[in-house]
Amino acid sequence: MRFFSTIVAALAVAHGASAVDIQKSVIVSFPTETTDDILNRAKDDIRNAGGIITHEYQLIKGFAAKAPQKILESVSAWSAEYHGVIEEDQIVEAQTNSA
Numbered sequence: 001m002r003f004f005s006t007i008v009a010a011l012a013v014a015h016g017a018s019a020v021d022i023q024k025s026v027i028v029s030f031p032t033e034t035t036d037d038i039l040n041r042a043k044d045d046i047r048n049a050g051g052i053i054t055h056e057y058q059l060i061k062g063f064a065a066k067a068p069q070k071i072l073e074s075v076s077a078w079s080a081e082y083h084g085v086i087e088e089d090q091i092v093e094a095q096t097n098s099a
Contacts, residue, residue, distance in 0.1 A: 021070050
């Protein structure tokens with residue numbers, strides 16, 4: 001009976017772990033004419049969902065963040081009205097051809 005209890009407990013923990021939302025590193029940007037209120041709303045939504053703002057850009061109206069997938073979907077939905085763009089953060093490399 002003890003073995004059965006251990007298995008049930010292990011399965012419950014595994015199920016709980018799979019319910020955790022996946023964290024993604026993203027860049028969120030808006031057109032330059034977008035008000036700061038909209039930019040701040042996006043940052044607040046991400047922070048309130050347990051995400052973090054990792055960088056705030058000065059040259060573009062945007063920021064980098066690490067946030068749960070579900071809140072990114074939510075921010076993407078409401079920010080579409082303001083032409084917000086959420087893209088996965090990734091490394092970009094430049095190559096040169098030496099001939």
